[in-house]
Every structure is written in structure tokens, then in C-alpha cells.
Amino acid sequence: MKIHLPNSAWIGNIDPFIRSFDTSNDGILEITSHKKWVSVHPVVLCMIAALGLFMRKKGAKVNFEQMEATSKHYLERIGLFELLEIDSEITVTPHESAGRFIPIKKIKNSEQLNDFIKEIIPLLHTEPEKVEPIKYIISELVRNVFEHAKSFEGAIVCAQYYKKSEIIRIGVVDIGVGIKYTISEHYSPKNDVEAIALALTPGITGTTRRIGGTGENAGAGLFFIKSLAKASRDFFMIYSGKGMYKLLRTPKEKDIKLIADPLKDHFSFDNELPFWRGTVVGIDLCLKKTFDFEKLLDLIRNVYRKGRKEQTKIRYRKPKFI
Amino acid sequence: MKEIKIFRRVGSFAENKDLAREIRIKELFPYVNNEKELILNFEKVESTTQSFIHALISDIIREKGVSVLDRLYFKNCNVTIQKIINIVTEYMQDKS
Numbered sequence: 001m002k003i004h005l006p007n008s009a010w011i012g013n014i015d016p017f018i019r020s021f022d023t024s025n026d027g028i029l030e031i032t033s034h035k036k037w038v039s040v041h042p043v044v045l046c047m048i049a050a051l052g053l054f055m056r057k058k059g060a061k062v063n064f065e066q067m068e069a070t071s072k073h074y075l076e077r078i079g080l081f082e083l084l085e086i087d088s089e090i091t092v093t094p095h096e097s098a099g100r101f102i103p104i105k106k107i108k109n110s111e112q113l114n115d116f117i118k119e120i121i122p123l124l125h126t127e128p129e130k131v132e133p134i135k136y137i138i139s140e141l142v143r144n145v146f147e148h149a150k151s152f153e154g155a156i157v158c159a160q161y162y163k164k165s166e167i168i169r170i171g172v173v174d175i176g177v178g179i180k181y182t183i184s185e186h187y188s189p190k191n192d193v194e195a196i197a198l199a200l201t202p203g204i205t206g207t208t209r210r211i212g213g214t215g216e217n218a219g220a221g222l223f224f225i226k227s228l229a230k231a232s233r234d235f236f237m238i239y240s241g242k243g244m245y246k247l248l249r250t251p252k253e254k255d256i257k258l259i260a261d262p263l264k265d266h267f268s269f270d271n272e273l274p275f276w277r278g279t280v281v282g283i284d285l286c287l288k289k290t291f292d293f294e295k296l297l298d299l300i301r302n303v304y305r306k307g308r309k310e311q312t313k314i315r316y317r318k319p320k321f322i
Numbered sequence: 323m324k325e326i327k328i329f330r331r332v333g334s335f336a337e338n339k340d341l342a343r344e345i346r347i348k349e350l351f352p353y354v355n356n357e358k359e360l361i362l363n364f365e366k367v368e369s370t371t372q373s374f375i376h377a378l379i380s381d382i383i384r385e386k387g388v389s390v391l392d393r394l395y396f397k398n399c400n401v402t403i404q405k406i407i408n409i410v411t412e413y414m415q416d417k418s
Binding site for chain 1: 333335337338339340343346361368369371372373376377380381384391392394395396397399401402404405406407408409410411412413416
């Protein structure tokens, strides 16, 4: 296998990076990088880390070519080499700031997730209310890995916060069974993108065909997260198997309208990508004052109600708040 | 009336579905099975996830019917938590 860290790979332009992933010869993983500058989304680093850990677990050789790019220090500080147990020979001088990023971490159980969520708040150096959606996303995505992925290495998580633009970029990756495998227990998707679309549809979960899910799964988590990206007019991507679904940015002049059917949203897709064994999720979220989590919950609630009420004309009983 | 303090079990960010399930099975179900009223107190809980609230109450609504909401009280919920509870209780009333 060969994977190359390019000059630039963010969610908007991640497609060439994914297409260049060479899955042949799974006896060795060769990681190479751009010679001058590597500027990539955390999800890309999570993919490299997850792949490296998986290959090593399989007993395959992992070769990480010595990096020449000036930005190699960032990869050292974010913990890529440490997680892969590779001696990068890169020295980070102590006076360098800790940065506003969440280093790459492997999370395998609830306790580690709980600790991780507690740790990320001071790392981001931002107001507590801005951390709320971040905690929400990480919790939901990592728990999806625990419950559905059957991934030996758990979830690989990483994030970067950009203070000036107030954008947080998050990646959560696993090497597990992938979405199509999970969703196919109760549905019959023809391909990976169709499986991803089902997983993004509110009320649909891989654990049952029953609307509303089981006691543990509602089939709403990914829809919530996609909605967060939509509300902040940013990117969201899921890559699993050979398929990638990418929610595109909503232009500023357009009103935010949540859509339950992911295939009616503003998106791009590809069904012929190199096979990724597991699931890759990347999200960008702008946390500027215009982003209101409570308002978003109203929008989500309305999307649910609209479709259902029209069909069933149910009279809802209210919970009592005291 | 029995009161369950969520913060004591899960902390200020209520996201651990395993604990939600445990509370549901060990405490909520026995009470609602006896037609008793119950308070879920969210004091000091700052935020939660839809998945946590779903794991906490959805099976109770499904098994006991929506009338269980007449005996279940949600206390000291901030606006965000109220909104998430509203979403879950509403979609659980959608008929499959």
C-alpha cells in the first residue's frame, strides 16, 4: 500500500489525495510526503495514523519516508509519529506554543473517550460554549465507532482549531467493517454511497429496520452532525469502502435549510475510490457568533416534525419540565 | 417521588450511552413499571447528546407508551437539554 501526504488536502480538495491511495500489496505500507510543504486536514492525519496502526497490527512493514517539508514539525507536535512509534528525528523546541490542536489519539473505550473530552477543553483555548458542538461531534462519532465499526484499534481522532477564522476541523477515522457492511444487516444498499446516504438519513440505523431505532440507537447521530456542518455553511465528508459523500458549502446568500434526505442536499459523491476498510469522517465547523447550537436544534426538530406530521398527523404529548 | 440525579452518574456532559442504558434498565424501568412518578434531575448537567437521551428514555416510551411522559418529569434542564429531550420524545411518538 502507498499513501502520500500532499501539499494540500482539505475536505474541499481531498478527492485527489484519496484517489492516489494505492491499496495494492498489503504486505507493506509506504508513507511519503510532499517535499516542500504539507498542509492537510486533521482527517488526513487520522487516516495515515489509522492505516499505519492497522498495518503494523497485521504484521506488515510500515515505512514512513523521512520528511523534508518545513511543516514536518506540525506533524511531530500533533503526535503522528509518536502514535505510529516512529522516530521522526524531528526536534520540537520547548518555547514553541502548544498550539490550538487536539493531538492524534486512539480511543478504544468509554473511559478513554470521557478523558479525551475533558482534555480537549483547555487545549483549544476557547470559550466553553464554543467547545459544546465539538464535544458533541466527537462523542457521537467515536461512539458510532464503538458500536458499529468492530475496529480493533478503536477510533483515531484529531482536530485543529483556527482562532482567527474560528474554524474547527475534526477527523474521526476507523479501520473497521465500514458503513455498507453495517447498514446491510437490515437494508440493501447497492453501493457504498447509497449505504452512507442511508446512514445519514434520520431514523435509519444499522441495528434495526424499525423506525426510531432500538433502545440504544436512533439513527440520528450522523444527521445531527451533518446538520451542524450545514448550519455553519461548511464541509462534511464520509468515506467508507469505495464511496465518499461530501456535503458542500452552503453559499452565504442562501438560507440554511436542513434536508432529511442526504441525496437532496448540496453534495458531491464518488463511488469508485480506492477501498477504505472502515469509515473516515471529516468535518469543518465555523464557531463564529452566527453559529447558534440552540437554534440548530430547533431546525433539526422541525425537519423531523415536518416529514412525520404530514404523514401521520400525530398529536405529540409534551414532556413536562419542572 | 423518586428523583434520579443525572450529574452524579454521568457528570456535566451527559454522553455516555452505556450509563444511560444502565440508569434506564436498573432505575427507570422498575419505577415506571409500578406506575410511579419519577424525576430525572439534570441539575449541573451542562450538555448532552441526542444519543444519550435516546438511550435513557426511548425504550421506556416505546414499551410503556407515550402516556409514560405523564409520569416522567425532567427537572433543571437548560434550554439545550430541553430541546434535545423534545426531539427524542417527538420522534419516539412517530408511529413506525
